[in-house]
Amino acid sequence: xxxxxxxxxxxxxxxxxxxxxxxxxxxxxxxxxxxxxxxxxxxxxxxxxxxxxxxxxxxxxxxxxxxxxxxxxxxxxxxxxxxxxxxxxxxxxxxxxxxxxxxxxxxxxxxxxxxxxxxxxxxxxxxxxxxxxxxxxxxxxxxxxxxxxxxxxxxxxxx
Amino acid sequence: xxxxxxxxxxxxxxxxxxxxxxxxxxxxxxxxxxxxxxxxxxxxxxxxxxxxxxxxxxxxxxxxxxxxxxxxxxxxxxxxxxxxxxxxxxxxxxxxxxxxxxxxxxxxxxxxxxxxxxxxxxxxxxxxxxxxxxxxxxxxxxxxxxxxxxxxxxxxxxxxxxxxxxxxxxxxxxxxxxxxxxxxxxxxxxxxxxxxxxxxxxxxxxxxxxxxxxxxxxxxxxxxxxxxxxxxxxxxxxxxxxxxxx
Numbered sequence: 001x002x003x004x005x006x007x008x009x010x011x012x013x014x015x016x017x018x019x020x021x022x023x024x025x026x027x028x029x030x031x032x033x034x035x036x037x038x039x040x041x042x043x044x045x046x047x048x049x050x051x052x053x054x055x056x057x058x059x060x061x062x063x064x065x066x067x068x069x070x071x072x073x074x075x076x077x078x079x080x081x082x083x084x085x086x087x088x089x090x091x092x093x094x095x096x097x098x099x100x101x102x103x104x105x106x107x108x109x110x111x112x113x114x115x116x117x118x119x120x121x122x123x124x125x126x127x128x129x130x131x132x133x134x135x136x137x138x139x140x141x142x143x144x145x146x147x148x149x150x151x152x153x154x155x156x157x158x159x
Numbered sequence: 160x161x162x163x164x165x166x167x168x169x170x171x172x173x174x175x176x177x178x179x180x181x182x183x184x185x186x187x188x189x190x191x192x193x194x195x196x197x198x199x200x201x202x203x204x205x206x207x208x209x210x211x212x213x214x215x216x217x218x219x220x221x222x223x224x225x226x227x228x229x230x231x232x233x234x235x236x237x238x239x240x241x242x243x244x245x246x247x248x249x250x251x252x253x254x255x256x257x258x259x260x261x262x263x264x265x266x267x268x269x270x271x272x273x274x275x276x277x278x279x280x281x282x283x284x285x286x287x288x289x290x291x292x293x294x295x296x297x298x299x300x301x302x303x304x305x306x307x308x309x310x311x312x313x314x315x316x317x318x319x320x321x322x323x324x325x326x327x328x329x330x331x332x333x334x335x336x337x338x339x340x341x342x343x344x345x346x347x348x349x350x351x352x353x354x355x356x357x358x359x360x361x362x363x364x365x366x367x368x369x370x371x372x373x374x375x376x377x378x379x380x381x382x383x384x385x386x387x388x389x390x391x392x393x394x395x396x397x398x399x400x401x402x403x404x405x
Contacts (some may be wrong), residue, residue: 046317048215054388
């Protein structure tokens with residue numbers, strides 16, 4: 001589901017802003033988080049980007065990083081600076097990575113809107129509230145743990 | 160091609176299957192949408208919605224919907240591709256295609272082209288479409304490898320294949336319920352609503368004879384697609400296979 005939402009948001013961005021991704025044409029970028037079992041391939045082809053969870057195919061670029069570094073990157077942190085600090089491992093072309101990161105940094109997820117297409121508005125809104133709090137926290141892992149704990153011990157107060 | 164093939168649980172002459180499947184869909188065409196809603200408890204709408212969301216189709220694209228029946232996917236694709244794009248709704252069965260045309264006209268959808276064709280011999284040039292879809296149709300095709308090969312041929316490089324089809328659940332409890340429902344409830348509902356028990360018996364049997372997720376994935380890769388992944392929906396009762404021609 002996450003890959004579909006990401007794919008949808010990325011391609012919406014490409015379409016609305018008429019972004020030319022020819023420099024990425026034919027490239028596959030493998031992207032994985034080191035502290036979460038999350039990995040996806042970004043396949044740039046036919047003027048669009050496919051996001052797949054099947055990562056067995058050959059990738060031109062392999063990017064590994066931790067979740068907190070990913071959040072930093074999404075909040076606009078400079079890729080070169082993170083590379084210099086050894087917070088990101090990249091095998092392959094850094095220029096391709098930079099192009100993809102530039103795109104990802106522009107994406108604004110309307111997570112609720114996308115999710116509601118599949119779950120209905122109420123579920124999407126509740127998940128969206130959690131996601132918003134998760135995103136705005138300084139320590140996202142602690143925040144989500146706190147939310148889950150809160151949800152489990154006092155479900156009726158979880159609004 | 161082998162001399163015999165399956166038609167549900169029956170072994171039939173290969174050349175006879177197509178006309179037998181045609182008989183099934185001639186019989187159910189006018190109640191097809193209603194039966195889909197009843198039999199799936201409306202879930203088929205969500206499965207199709209997920210398929211559209213996965214497609215990556217955008218304005219100006221060319222889309223071919225094979226075995227498109229009553230036009231659910233074609234309608235959604237038409238909205239995505241807009242006036243600059245092209246959607247072809249195709250089906251081997253004239254009665255289903257006629258229902259699809261009627262549906263789309265009633266819903267105010269214009270610009271969709273209707274073509275009666277077999278998925279095993281698609282009458283379009285190589286590298287024509289950005290997306291080719293087939294929803295709940297592949298299991299009825301006699302030579303599935305040939306059909307997937309044809310879909311690969313007419314897709315542009317970078318184009319996307321979407322196969323939405325019943326599949327295999329690996330949740331034991333769900334499997335038991337699903338078996339009971341398929342072989343006992345579905346044919347009876349078919350008898351009551353569409354006055355056709357046999358067609359819905361065939362539906363249940365054809366689902367069991369259809370390749371499982373991994374087998375179908377391999378078939379897609381064998382056809383030449385560089386990438387294929389599948390998403391299980393409703394516990395694997397349905398699976399969406401997405402192939403990308405790279």
